[in-house]
Amino acid sequence: MDTKPREMLGLYYIKSDLLKYGFEMHSELSYDVNGADFMITQKIDSNKLHFITVQSKSRTIKRSTNIRIPKKYVTKNFVLFIYLIDEQKNENLFCFFDTDFDIFKEKDSEYTLGVTQSKIQSLKEEYSFDQKKALRINGIFDELKKKKYTTIIIDGIFLEEALRETKKIYTEIWNRKFEEITLKDLVDKIILRFNRFGDNFNAENTNINCYVYISKHHGLEDHIIIKDDDDNFETSEPSTNIFINHTKKLVAFEVMENIDRFKQSDNIILIANDIIYEHFLENLDVDTKSIIVARLKIDERPNEMYVKYRWQDISYPIGLALGLKSFEL
Numbered sequence: 001m002d003t004k005p006r007e008m009l010g011l012y013y014i015k016s017d018l019l020k021y022g023f024e025m026h027s028e029l030s031y032d033v034n035g036a037d038f039m040i041t042q043k044i045d046s047n048k049l050h051f052i053t054v055q056s057k058s059r060t061i062k063r064s065t066n067i068r069i070p071k072k073y074v075t076k077n078f079v080l081f082i083y084l085i086d087e088q089k090n091e092n093l094f095c096f097f098d099t100d101f102d103i104f105k106e107k108d109s110e111y112t113l114g115v116t117q118s119k120i121q122s123l124k125e126e127y128s129f130d131q132k133k134a135l136r137i138n139g140i141f142d143e144l145k146k147k148k149y150t151t152i153i154i155d156g157i158f159l160e161e162a163l164r165e166t167k168k169i170y171t172e173i174w175n176r177k178f179e180e181i182t183l184k185d186l187v188d189k190i191i192l193r194f195n196r197f198g199d200n201f202n203a204e205n206t207n208i209n210c211y212v213y214i215s216k217h218h219g220l221e222d223h224i225i226i227k228d229d230d231d232n233f234e235t236s237e238p239s240t241n242i243f244i245n246h247t248k249k250l251v252a253f254e255v256m257e258n259i260d261r262f263k264q265s266d267n268i269i270l271i272a273n274d275i276i277y278e279h280f281l282e283n284l285d286v287d288t289k290s291i292i293v294a295r296l297k298i299d300e301r302p303n304e305m306y307v308k309y310r311w312q313d314i315s316y317p318i319g320l321a322l323g324l325k326s327f328e329l
Contacts, residue, residue, distance in 0.1 A: 010058025010083030011037065014129075017093060021134035040079075042141050050144040051077070052137060058083045064116040071109050074098050077140055081129065082113075084120065092120060095129040097136065149207050151265040152190060152240075153258050155272035156214035157251050159314075162271075162296045163223040166318040178322040182225040183212070187240055189317035194269050194292050208240040211258055213251045252276045259284070269294060271314060273305055281307045 015025050015038075023040045039051040055073060059065045061084050069080060080096040104111035115123070167178065187210050214220050226244065247254050252274060262268060263286045273295040284291075293307055294314040319329045 006060055006085075007056075007058045009085075010081075011056050013083050013091065013093060014054075014056050014081045017129055018134075021131065021137075023134075023137070040137070042138065050141055052140055052144075053078045054081060055079075056081045056083065059085075059115070061086050061115065061117065061120075064114060067113045067115065069101075069104070069111045069113075071106075071111060074101055074111070077144060079137065079140075082115075084115065086117070086120075092124065093129045094123055094127040095133045096127060097140075100127065144207075148267070149262075149265045150191070150195065150209075150267040150269065151262045152187065152208070152210040152269045153255055153262075153271065154210065154212045155251050155255050155270075155274070156212055156220045157218050158272050158274060158296075159212075160218055160220040160223055162314045163220075163318060165296060166315040167223075167322065169315065170319060170322060170324060174324075174328070178324075180225055181223075181318070181321045183227070183242065186224065186317060186321045187242060189320040190269060190271070190294070190314075191240065193317045193320070194294060194312050195267070210240055210242045211245060212242065213245050213247060213254045213258075215251050216246055216248050256280045263290075266290060268292070270309075275305045278305045278307065281305075281309065 018025065018040055023042065025038050025040055037056045038054050040054055041051050053073075053075070055069065055078070057067050057080070059067070059082070065084075067082055074080075076098055078098055082094045082096070084092045084094070101111050104113045163181065170178065191208065212226075220226075245254065252272075255270075255272060256277065259268065259270065259280075263284060268286075268291045270291060271294045273293070281291075281293075288309055291309040293309050293311045294317075295305075295311050296315060297313045316329055320326070
């Protein structure tokens, strides 16, 4: 059975209701975020774009139906909409926030909600999408505005070179075998070293995302351990969402597109060093204090780029991830 028409009907119904309460939809932003059929923002009134991830489920109900949601989708800025239409063509739209999933059954890595005809009435009383729910969505935006945003963008080709050269340097200096580096640990060390918020850093009010662009024509995986069962995962303390992007395209083009999307982040840490970025970064309309470029300090390195932003040496966090102490670097 082709469910596409029903899904599209539900999607248009949800978007129509959201527009009624003054929200804007951005389907083009959803490709790299788990659980997103689209994203919503408030009317844009500043240079910061805060978004909420929306998952939409559409069902035609006769006797009963089940809705399943992976647990990893459910975060503070995730909203689930369920559109139900019965045999008499009566429509219902329900809205669930992260704290509403206690009515779902938990099993392994997912939540399941069983809906019957008789259950619809009780769902209407608590979960129908209305003005109160719209105000609650606005409340999420208010919380998001309090947050500081750090975006780490990694050129995988450059990182591969940096790992190889840094290991070589410290092996020659210390003449010993080093620990294998994990991407999680390296990202933690990058934040520790390059976070510009310093003593004002508060994990609860800071949103950190890391995007790694890996060329399918290079061998980054030979130099660093990357979790291979899921392209999206999370570190702890501070909590950082890591998104792995494998591409056959030129990595630099993917990186520049991502920088342009997140250029109003409070803090961008760019792990890259190639002359191809120079013109793009020179013409980027941002506060120069908001970007840090982590490069590799090697004499006579070819294709070195020169930019107006502050820069740091990537070999320092790599050394920490190798297991070296600060006084050994």
